[in-house]
Amino acid sequence: MINIYCMKLLAIFDFDGTIFNSVDDVFICFNKALRHHNFPTLTKDEFYKVLGGNIDEMVSLILKDQNTPENMELIKDTYGRLYNESSKENSLPFPNIHDVLRQLQDKGMFIAINSNRKNDSINYFVDKYFNDIDFAAIEGHNPAYPSKPSPCGVEIIMEKLNVSKKDAIYIGDSSTDVRTAQNAEIDCIIVKWGYGNQDVWKNDYIIGTVESPCEILNYF
CATH class of the missing domain: 3.40.50.1000 (HAD superfamily/HAD-like)
Structure with a gap:
């Protein structure tokens, strides 16, 4: 045919x-960033639900009602540093x-x-x-x-x-x-x-x- x-x-x-x-390396680094700033961490299923957007959209969804500009910058900066420094061995x-x-x-x-x-x-x-x-x-x-x-x-x-x-x-x-x-x-x-x-x-x-x-x- x-x-x-x-x-x-x-x-x-x-x-x-x-x-x-x-996803695994991104998930690990996001949870490390959240834990570092005393925000609740995510389960893998919860994390899957925020995928698809850009970094700003993801962080906003992760922080929910705590997604102030200051909190978003904190998490973005910390996540970015952790991710860049990571071995990314799972990717x-x-x-x-x-x-x-x-x-x-x-x-x-x-x-x-x-x-x-x-x-x-x-x-x-x-x-x-x-x-x-x-x-x-x-x-x-x-x-x-x-x-x-x-x-x-x-x-x-x-x-x-x-x-x-x-x-x-x-x-x-x-x-x-x-x-x-x-x-x-x-x-x-x-x-x-x-x-x-x-x-x-x-x-x-x-x-x-x-x-x-x-x-x-x-x-x-």
């Missing part, structure tokens, strides 16, 4: 939860995702990243684990632009690469990713190995879900 998605030219990947399994690419990226590259696809993680942090992991992958564009969190689910990052990527909406596809794991793709008016597939849940997998907007990285290739 002919694959109706074979004409896609651009694959835009979310980073955390899609390409990279980073690794998801199994087989590297091979899929290489196969897409070999097919001549544009591969890009759109994330609410800061660019310098994305580049750190890309340089360490994906130095053979030629990412055509990386658009992380930039305070000068709105974060996901704004389509801003996706639109910058498509404009830079001169790719139309119909030729792009967004690959992510969360409801934020679905809304980002919807706001950008491009197709979206959702991976099941990330930090999303069944509500995301059943979203009417997505064109499909994948159980393993190799299944991504079926859409090209």
Whole structure:
């Protein structure tokens, strides 16, 4: 059967939860920062519920009714220092995702990243684990632009690469990713190995879900 998605030219990947399994180190450092300033710590399930936004949005949700500007800066600064100093030994690419990226590259696809993680942090992991992958564009969190689910990052990527909406596809794991793709008016597939849940997998907007990285290739 002919694959109706074979004409896609651009694959835009979310980073955390899609390409990279980073949640444990982020979770550990956030709890250390909260404990240091005598705020309640989070369970893993509680932490999953605040994922998807940029650092400011995450800290605001974590602190709840104590999310004053002063408290937010305290936690952000302490978390940032702890995370930068950490070994990040638990942060690794998801199994087989590297091979899929290489196969897409070999097919001549544009591969890009759109994330609410800061660019310098994305580049750190890309340089360490994906130095053979030629990412055509990386658009992380930039305070000068709105974060996901704004389509801003996706639109910058498509404009830079001169790719139309119909030729792009967004690959992510969360409801934020679905809304980002919807706001950008491009197709979206959702991976099941990330930090999303069944509500995301059943979203009417997505064109499909994948159980393993190799299944991504079926859409090209």
